[in-house]
Amino acid sequence: MLVQKYRDMLTQKSVIRQLSEFATARGKEIGYENVFDYSLGNPSVPVPQEFTDTMIHMLTTRESNELHGYSPNPGITSVREAVAASLEKRFGLPYRKEHIFMASGAAGALAHAFRLVTEPGDEILTFAPFFPEYHPYVDLTGAILKVVPPDTENFQIHFEKFEEMLTEKVMAVLINSPNNPSGVVYTRQTLEKVANILRKKSAEYGHDIFLISDEPYREIVFDGAEAPCVSRFYDNTIMCYSFSKSLSLPGERIGYVAVNPRCKYAEEMVYMCVQISRGTGHNCPPSIIQLAVAQVLDKTAELSVYETNRNILYRELVNLGFTCVKPGGTFYIFPKALEEDAKVFCEKALKYDLILVPGDTFGAPGYFRMAYCIDTEKVKRSLEALRRFVKEEYGR
Amino acid sequence: MLVQKYRDMLTQKSVIRQLSEFATARGKEIGYENVFDYSLGNPSVPVPQEFTDTMIHMLTTRESNELHGYSPNPGITSVREAVAASLEKRFGLPYRKEHIFMASGAAGALAHAFRLVTEPGDEILTFAPFFPEYHPYVDLTGAILKVVPPDTENFQIHFEKFEEMLTEKVMAVLINSPNNPSGVVYTRQTLEKVANILRKKSAEYGHDIFLISDEPYREIVFDGAEAPCVSRFYDNTIMCYSFSKSLSLPGERIGYVAVNPRCKYAEEMVYMCVQISRGTGHNCPPSIIQLAVAQVLDKTAELSVYETNRNILYRELVNLGFTCVKPGGTFYIFPKALEEDAKVFCEKALKYDLILVPGDTFGAPGYFRMAYCIDTEKVKRSLEALRRFVKEEYGR
Numbered sequence: 001m002l003v004q005k006y007r008d009m010l011t012q013k014s015v016i017r018q019l020s021e022f023a024t025a026r027g028k029e030i031g032y033e034n035v036f037d038y039s040l041g042n043p044s045v046p047v048p049q050e051f052t053d054t055m056i057h058m059l060t061t062r063e064s065n066e067l068h069g070y071s072p073n074p075g076i077t078s079v080r081e082a083v084a085a086s087l088e089k090r091f092g093l094p095y096r097k098e099h100i101f102m103a104s105g106a107a108g109a110l111a112h113a114f115r116l117v118t119e120p121g122d123e124i125l126t127f128a129p130f131f132p133e134y135h136p137y138v139d140l141t142g143a144i145l146k147v148v149p150p151d152t153e154n155f156q157i158h159f160e161k162f163e164e165m166l167t168e169k170v171m172a173v174l175i176n177s178p179n180n181p182s183g184v185v186y187t188r189q190t191l192e193k194v195a196n197i198l199r200k201k202s203a204e205y206g207h208d209i210f211l212i213s214d215e216p217y218r219e220i221v222f223d224g225a226e227a228p229c230v231s232r233f234y235d236n237t238i239m240c241y242s243f244s245k246s247l248s249l250p251g252e253r254i255g256y257v258a259v260n261p262r263c264k265y266a267e268e269m270v271y272m273c274v275q276i277s278r279g280t281g282h283n284c285p286p287s288i289i290q291l292a293v294a295q296v297l298d299k300t301a302e303l304s305v306y307e308t309n310r311n312i313l314y315r316e317l318v319n320l321g322f323t324c325v326k327p328g329g330t331f332y333i334f335p336k337a338l339e340e341d342a343k344v345f346c347e348k349a350l351k352y353d354l355i356l357v358p359g360d361t362f363g364a365p366g367y368f369r370m371a372y373c374i375d376t377e378k379v380k381r382s383l384e385a386l387r388r389f390v391k392e393e394y395g396r
Numbered sequence: 397m398l399v400q401k402y403r404d405m406l407t408q409k410s411v412i413r414q415l416s417e418f419a420t421a422r423g424k425e426i427g428y429e430n431v432f433d434y435s436l437g438n439p440s441v442p443v444p445q446e447f448t449d450t451m452i453h454m455l456t457t458r459e460s461n462e463l464h465g466y467s468p469n470p471g472i473t474s475v476r477e478a479v480a481a482s483l484e485k486r487f488g489l490p491y492r493k494e495h496i497f498m499a500s501g502a503a504g505a506l507a508h509a510f511r512l513v514t515e516p517g518d519e520i521l522t523f524a525p526f527f528p529e530y531h532p533y534v535d536l537t538g539a540i541l542k543v544v545p546p547d548t549e550n551f552q553i554h555f556e557k558f559e560e561m562l563t564e565k566v567m568a569v570l571i572n573s574p575n576n577p578s579g580v581v582y583t584r585q586t587l588e589k590v591a592n593i594l595r596k597k598s599a600e601y602g603h604d605i606f607l608i609s610d611e612p613y614r615e616i617v618f619d620g621a622e623a624p625c626v627s628r629f630y631d632n633t634i635m636c637y638s639f640s641k642s643l644s645l646p647g648e649r650i651g652y653v654a655v656n657p658r659c660k661y662a663e664e665m666v667y668m669c670v671q672i673s674r675g676t677g678h679n680c681p682p683s684i685i686q687l688a689v690a691q692v693l694d695k696t697a698e699l700s701v702y703e704t705n706r707n708i709l710y711r712e713l714v715n716l717g718f719t720c721v722k723p724g725g726t727f728y729i730f731p732k733a734l735e736e737d738a739k740v741f742c743e744k745a746l747k748y749d750l751i752l753v754p755g756d757t758f759g760a761p762g763y764f765r766m767a768y769c770i771d772t773e774k775v776k777r778s779l780e781a782l783r784r785f786v787k788e789e790y791g792r
Contacts, residue, residue, distance in 0.1 A: 001567060001603045002661055002668065003515055009671040010664065046460035056455050064442035068645035104500065104679065111677025119399055133674065140675025171397060207397045249464035251683030265398055268406065272398065275405040278529065279536025280676040281507025283500065286685055287647030 009136070015361045016040065016132075019346075023355045030353070036382035037355045038370035041180060041331065043248040045301045045373075051247060054295040058288065067291065071284040073274040075102025075256070082294040083256055091229040094261045101273040104253040104285045106216045106242035110137055110174075111280055112257050112273045113238045117210045118143040118171045124212075125165055126174040127157055128363030129181050129334060131214075134174065143171075150364045155182040155325050155334065156190045159197070166201050172210040173198065178217040178227055181362045181369035182334040183310070183327020185221060188228050195234035202236075211237045216255070219246035219300050221329035222307045231260040238269070243293055245331075248301035254285045254293050306331040309372040309379045316383050320390050331373040334359065338394045342368045352389040354382065405532070411757045412436065412528075415742075419751045426749070432778035433751045434766040437576060437727065439644040441697045441769075447643060450691040454684065463687065467680040469670040471498025471652070478690040479652055487625040490657045497669040500649040500681045502612045502638035506533055506570075507676055508653050508669045509634045513606045514539040514567045520608075521561055522570040523553055524759030525577050525730060527610075530570065539567075546760045551578040551721050551730070552586045555593070562597050568606045569594065574613040574623055577758045577765035578730040579706070579723020581617060584624050591630035598632075607633045612651070615642035615696050617725035618703045627656040634665070639689055641727075644697035650681045650689050702727040705768040705775045712779050716786050727769040730755065734790045738764045748785040750778065 023037040080097035103109035120142025138145035151158040177186035242255035259266040324335035337345035342358040359367030419433040476493035499505035516538025524546040534541035547554040573582035609626040638651035720731035733741035738754040755763030
């Protein structure tokens with residue numbers, strides 16, 4: 001007897017994946033270089049050379065059992081120490097290894113965070129536009145994901161709706177800044193307001209409400225800015241980090257849970273993560289990758305290409321008359337479609353070999369996402385297609 | 397509000413871990429080389445040189461995005477093809493990539509297998525002596541693990557008890573051969589009998605009963621023998637494999653689920669594993685490790701040391717009058733203690749710096765486990781301590 005809930009999921013096709021498959025198929029017809037594939041958020045720049053050098057150096061010099069042996073359950077001690085020291089230096093909070101649990105990317109980190117603070121039937125709130133995988137991630141734990149409608153003015157937070165939906169059933173609030181798909185970075189004011197509301201409601205309901213901060217794009221922020229550190233605003237913050245985007249190694253599945261040192265349960269929560277792992281079959285990210293990443297914690301891949309692409313695309317979209325919030329980071333932009341139904345809009349774009357993803361998937365119908373983690377040269381070539389598309393279909 | 401079930405687990409200390417910590421502490425006093433630490437099942441031999449060479453070669457020659465990019469959800473296609481081809485050649489069953497789901501070690505593979513075929517409240521049967529982590533692995537899915545008492549004659553299967561406990565609620569039977577902790581390899585007769593019973597009961601109850609075969613020790617079999625391929629005996633078999641022991645890289649978290657090609661749901665089950673992953677935060681083993689392992693699928697680490705150790709220990713234990721089933725594989729041996737309470741027996745052994753694990757943990761009170769994945773030289777030196785222990789405490 002196969003379990004029905006997973007069987008049922010087989011028939012639900014991901015829109016992003018379908019578009020990406022279309023792009024691959026179309027690429028076989030006309031050459032992939034002629035398909036302007038803005039569908040997938042797959043880092044396009046190489047890993048830093050230091051990462052590769054570190055890997056080779058370790059493989060050449062270290063004892064096999066030291067390199068490939070079991071990692072202690074919360075992660076390799078020296079790696080957790082290095083991560084804590086880096087976070088302390090960067091954000092001025094007293095992180096220690098006791099606050100760090102090494103996880104298999106942000107997905108692994110989130111799987112632990114959700115289970116730390118919610119039982120089946122509890123609610124988690126997130127804000128549109130949002131990463132659509134949050135639905136299966138949360139739903140399959142038995143908790144319930146509810147989505148606060150977007151503040152379409154600037155893709156910060158619709159606070160009125162947020163307060164309305166923040167009922168007693170909500171045990172955690174999930175944020176993602178810099179945001180996929182909008183590219184927006186939450187401001188200090190936004191984070192302060194979130195924190196104030198959570199403190200007020202925690203007191204009112206007599207239970208803690210945790211803030212789960214999904215931060216895979218933390219290092220991709222433009223115009224010389226920095227994403228404000230969420231933990232500085234709210235004690236009960238669980239940071240979920242991934243090196244996938246900062247180091248361009250999404251396949252290596254490496255990240256961490258960092259519980260705010262100011263959270264009174266911080267150490268206990270890290271050891272609870274270890275217990276949670278036993279049920280999910282997680283059992284630590286790969287040892288060699290943990291050890292290598294610890295050597296390049298403060299490096300990043302050459303991320304400036306994303307800012308270059310943002311500049312080119314944003315300028316052109318605005319010129320063409322799109323309503324568009326300027327992304328402060330990530331490699332996404334999320335303009336308003338030129339007709340009400342963004343699915344129809346994106347369908348029409350396919351004729352011009354422009355692969356755009358309708359915003360419905362992200363809880364923001366009427367918008368569309370472009371993932372510009374592609375070569376700048378291709379972004380430039382796509383502008384002509386974009387102009388033709390807008391002119392021929394919408395007369396602009 | 398932290399989730400109580402995980403909090404509660406924090407107070408339950410693993411006996412094996414406690415003993416291992418004792419060994420480490422004692423090692424600091426008298427030198428670790430003088431502690432005969434038989435507590436942990438941690439491979440002691442190095443990875444094959446071919447693995448290291450392959451890693452370095454790939455890091456030196458391959459494109460970063462190809463090497464470190466996202467793996468497709470069921471695993472990298474070429475890796476699944478290579479695993480399927482190797483299984484087909486080895487076991488004569490028509491494995492194709494569609495039957496293979498790459499997983500983070502056997503723990504990751506089991507987490508998927510359990511969720512494929514059990515809902516909360518369903519039962520999974522396993523056989524004592526058994527790997528104690530099966531309890532949290534299963535319990536945390538919401539299913540219920542029930543343990544069939546041991547056949548202490550030869551540590552095959554107590555069939556009478558098995559049939560008695562195989563009620564309508566049982567959706568899966570979990571076996572582990574070569575077995576941790578007994579070292580025993582299930583015979584063809586045993587597997588045939590299991591299969592016959594499962595077929596009979598599946599028909600009687602009108603639902604499939606799956607056989608989940610946990611096989612991390614498949615390659616560690618002694619006396620030139622081979623462990624019989626479980627899938628050859630029963631169509632509804634889910635093989636859960638790990639390279640941890642065969643390649644000596646337990647920290648790299650690499651293994652797979654291989655659904656029997658003869659199982660009528662095989663392909664569907666692999667895609668169900670992908671859905672399950674979204675809930676557990678699994679999202680594939682690391683890309684570079686997948687690619688490297690695919691290059692050395694038919695290699696193993698130098699495993700013969702385990703057979704050498706088995707021979708030395710088995711001979712000595714029998715000479716000293718222990719009742720002991722001769723291990724056919726793994727790096728464990730599971731003799732009967734010299735007094736009824738194996739916990740007391742193992743406690744006394746500590747005085748001789750012999751770290752043995754009481755069988756209670758494995759569902760077989762009165763026995764004890766020795767994990768002989770240590771240097772042969774140390775095994776030899778431990779014999780003197782073993783003789784003194786037996787003589788001084790038990791007058792033998």
